Amino acid sequence: MNEQPRRRPAKPHRRPKKDPVRFLAFEALRAVDERDAYANLVLPPLLKKARAKGDFDGRDAALATELVYGTLRRQGTYDAIVAACIDRPLREVDPPVLDVLNMGVHQLLGTRIPTHAAVSASVELARVVLGEGRAKFVNAVLRKVTAHDLDGWVEKVAPPYDQDAEDHLAVVHSHPRWIVSALWDALGGGRAGIEDLLEADNERPEVTLVARPGRSTTEELVKALGEDSSLPGRWSPYAVRMAEGGEPGALEAVRESRAGVQDEGSQLVAAALAAAPVEGRDTRWLDGCAGPGGKAALLAALAAERGATLLAAEKQPHRARLVERALAGNPGPYQVITADGTRPPWLPGTFDRILMDVPCSGLGALRRRPESRWRRRAEDLEAFAPLQRGLLREALKAVRVGGVVGYATCSPHLAETRVVVEDVLKGRGGEPVEAEWIDARPLMPGVPALGEGPDIQLWPHLHGTDAMYLALLRRTG
Numbered sequence: 001m002n003e004q005p006r007r008r009p010a011k012p013h014r015r016p017k018k019d020p021v022r023f024l025a026f027e028a029l030r031a032v033d034e035r036d037a038y039a040n041l042v043l044p045p046l047l048k049k050a051r052a053k054g055d056f057d058g059r060d061a062a063l064a065t066e067l068v069y070g071t072l073r074r075q076g077t078y079d080a081i082v083a084a085c086i087d088r089p090l091r092e093v094d095p096p097v098l099d100v101l102n103m104g105v106h107q108l109l110g111t112r113i114p115t116h117a118a119v120s121a122s123v124e125l126a127r128v129v130l131g132e133g134r135a136k137f138v139n140a141v142l143r144k145v146t147a148h149d150l151d152g153w154v155e156k157v158a159p160p161y162d163q164d165a166e167d168h169l170a171v172v173h174s175h176p177r178w179i180v181s182a183l184w185d186a187l188g189g190g191r192a193g194i195e196d197l198l199e200a201d202n203e204r205p206e207v208t209l210v211a212r213p214g215r216s217t218t219e220e221l222v223k224a225l226g227e228d229s230s231l232p233g234r235w236s237p238y239a240v241r242m243a244e245g246g247e248p249g250a251l252e253a254v255r256e257s258r259a260g261v262q263d264e265g266s267q268l269v270a271a272a273l274a275a276a277p278v279e280g281r282d283t284r285w286l287d288g289c290a291g292p293g294g295k296a297a298l299l300a301a302l303a304a305e306r307g308a309t310l311l312a313a314e315k316q317p318h319r320a321r322l323v324e325r326a327l328a329g330n331p332g333p334y335q336v337i338t339a340d341g342t343r344p345p346w347l348p349g350t351f352d353r354i355l356m357d358v359p360c361s362g363l364g365a366l367r368r369r370p371e372s373r374w375r376r377r378a379e380d381l382e383a384f385a386p387l388q389r390g391l392l393r394e395a396l397k398a399v400r401v402g403g404v405v406g407y408a409t410c411s412p413h414l415a416e417t418r419v420v421v422e423d424v425l426k427g428r429g430g431e432p433v434e435a436e437w438i439d440a441r442p443l444m445p446g447v448p449a450l451g452e453g454p455d456i457q458l459w460p461h462l463h464g465t466d467a468m469y470l471a472l473l474r475r476t477g
């Protein structure tokens with residue numbers, strides 16, 4: 001009598017184990033995608049909550065931060081790699097699945113996490129957030145990704161530079177093609193410069209503090225941080241750079257708004273406007289687009305040292321409240337109001353100095369907000385154009401003859417920078433304005449590579465700052 005073959009006992013069902021670090025990173029990525037949130041606003045409260053629960057230590061927080069920002073910065077490259085490993089169009093992959101895949105690809109190709117750990121942790125996360133069936137798909141794709149390192153994959157998925165330079169750079173450096181083209185036009189020059197810029201966009205920016213004059217000093221900030229945890233600013237006399245992992249909110253000067261977190265490029269713009277020569281009276285200053293308040297706080301401190309008054313105007317009420325918070329405790333006279341700079345409540349010729357840091361595409365801050373590059377479209381600039389010209393036009397009316405207007409924007413795109421200024425000065429779309437350029441370069445002493453002037457474009461790869469633009473104009477009639 002033949003014995004029946006014994007059946008293997010079924011494997012006991014294993015509940016997937018939730019990895020708090022990767023689960024938190026996934027939560028942040030989903031918020032960025034589903035709610036159009038920004039990682040720099042979503043991630044800190046998630047990390048704070050995890051620390052409060054005892055789930056995280058400093059190393060966990062650092063890993064979660066790297067997973068979120070690294071995945072967002074390299075999304076374009078990782079999308080191309082995933083697309084090469086699947087048998088369907090990428091658009092048919094559900095966004096949560098793609099988030100898990102791209103985060104897994106980042107661990108495999110962009111970190112030192114061992115291959116087996118990166119795959120197994122990603123598959124386990126997929127089991128938790130996607131289910132067993134999709135976890136098998138994630139496992140299959142990531143095992144294909146392990147066939148090459150990042151350079152090997154880039155060679156496979158990016159078109160050759162000599163066949164399509166812009167598309168090559170877009171895939172290699174993870175920027176949309178239209179942004180590569182726009183940045184290249186603004187920068188000029190050959191391949192080396194644009195590659196340096198795109199690489200700088202993918203680096204984690206330093207946290208830079210500003211010591212607001214008359215309220216704190218760089219020496220105070222360095223002492224509070226410790227010399228081993230701080231560096232002097234590269235160019236701004238008010239700047240202190242923090243070591244990686246530092247907590248600005250732990251500093252007393254920051255909590256009291258005597259100092260703040262502010263990119264060195266923004267500091268240079270405010271300081272240059274304050275240093276520009278004006279003819280005659282110099283007592284009334286305006287920040288016409290003041291939210292969220294960093295430049296306004298620095299201008300208010302500089303104005304107070306000279307006995308001048310700053311009016312900080314912001315159209316959005318919630319941003320006006322941020323300005324009030326930034327200026328709280330300023331010893332000099334200032335006022336914060338909610339007002340639209342294109343329909344100003346003030347009379348023409350009221351002010352001696354005006355800063356108009358206009359709303360823009362934000363292409364100059366892609367280091368800080370990497371998700372912006374995937375949200376913006378070339379046609380978005382058309383929506384900003386009338387507003388930017390209207391704000392500059394009204395600013396030139398609001399400044400008195402002999403006074404100075406600073407037109408600033410956190411974008412190097414020519415359509416948002418020099419073209420706007422030239423259009424307003426020549427009366428395109430409105431009445432011509434009697435004003436002259438001021439050479440802004442001498443007002444940023446010690447800063448190299450400022451171009452031919454008279455306006456200034458700062459660059460991440462040349463100056464270590466956001467790509468801030470500044471044009472200074474003196475009203476002549």
